[in-house]
Amino acid sequence: MKRITIAIDGYSSCGKSTMAKDLAKEIGYVYVDSGAMYRAVTLFAMREGLIRDGKIDEEALRKRLGDINISFKFNPTTQRPDTYLNGELVEEEIRSLPISSNVSPVAALPFVRKAMVEQQKKLGREGGIVMDGRDIGTTVFPNAELKIFVTASDEVRAQRRFDELKAKGDSCDFGEILRNVRERDYIDTHREASPLRKAADAVELDNSEMSIAEQKEWLLSQVKMRTGSL
Ligand code: CDP
Numbered sequence: 001m002k003r004i005t006i007a008i009d010g011y012s013s014c015g016k017s018t019m020a021k022d023l024a025k026e027i028g029y030v031y032v033d034s035g036a037m038y039r040a041v042t043l044f045a046m047r048e049g050l051i052r053d054g055k056i057d058e059e060a061l062r063k064r065l066g067d068i069n070i071s072f073k074f075n076p077t078t079q080r081p082d083t084y085l086n087g088e089l090v091e092e093e094i095r096s097l098p099i100s101s102n103v104s105p106v107a108a109l110p111f112v113r114k115a116m117v118e119q120q121k122k123l124g125r126e127g128g129i130v131m132d133g134r135d136i137g138t139t140v141f142p143n144a145e146l147k148i149f150v151t152a153s154d155e156v157r158a159q160r161r162f163d164e165l166k167a168k169g170d171s172c173d174f175g176e177i178l179r180n181v182r183e184r185d186y187i188d189t190h191r192e193a194s195p196l197r198k199a200a201d202a203v204e205l206d207n208s209e210m211s212i213a214e215q216k217e218w219l220l221s222q223v224k225m226r227t228g229s230l
Helices: 016-027 033-045 060-069 097-107 108-124 136-142 154-167 174-190 212-227
Strands: 003-011 029-031 072-077 081-086 127-132 146-151 203-206
Touching: 003 097, 016 029, 016 081, 016 108, 016 127, 016 212, 029 033, 029 081, 033 060, 033 072, 033 081, 033 097, 033 127, 060 097, 072 097, 072 136, 081 203, 097 108, 097 174, 108 127, 108 136, 127 136, 136 146, 154 174, 203 212
Parallel strands: 003 127, 003 146, 029 127, 146 203
Antiparallel strands: 072 081
């Protein structure tokens, strides 16, 4: 069977990652969460004091970019890849609200994008990959055989993120999460460097009213159409 490249883009917290991870597992592809890479850069910058009160020291971050090594290792317990920053497991920490609050301005910096996109392209050289993010179908893999653009209402997305953080035992405020979701949408769609937008040849999926099972079935049918089989 032909091993294709699958690009999944969309707004924050619309369930892209869950969808992409499950699909990759189901069809035996590699899964890469490109957002985790921007989150790891943000964690590094915050720890090193390169972001203070939301202000990024861009020159310092540019100089330190070479000190940031991001890798993924498959976790057999969760059946999903974990993110490592310079060899340290940071999967939990990068999903916290302080990181979510600072990641979009970091991801808007052209030199950060250039470095991450280079790594993402390398990871996808062989095909057989599902990658999710904001610019995968437009910039990272413009020739991907299957591109999906996911949307859902902002309230639905904030509720999903709220439930996810609560399940992890994080104390969180729905209003704060909704504000964060809207703010990131705004920054992601308005930035100059590869803004979030639907690629002309992407299939749109509004999953506001869809269950995970329905979504999975829909996705598998899309893959089947592109590969001729599963
Ligand atoms: O999971 P969620 O949708 O909340 O976000 P994410 O996929 O973990 O991405 C976090 C942030 O990184 C996004 O809000 C974007 O600002 C940025 N990002 C990006 O600019 N380009 C990508 N390919 C992936 C993420």
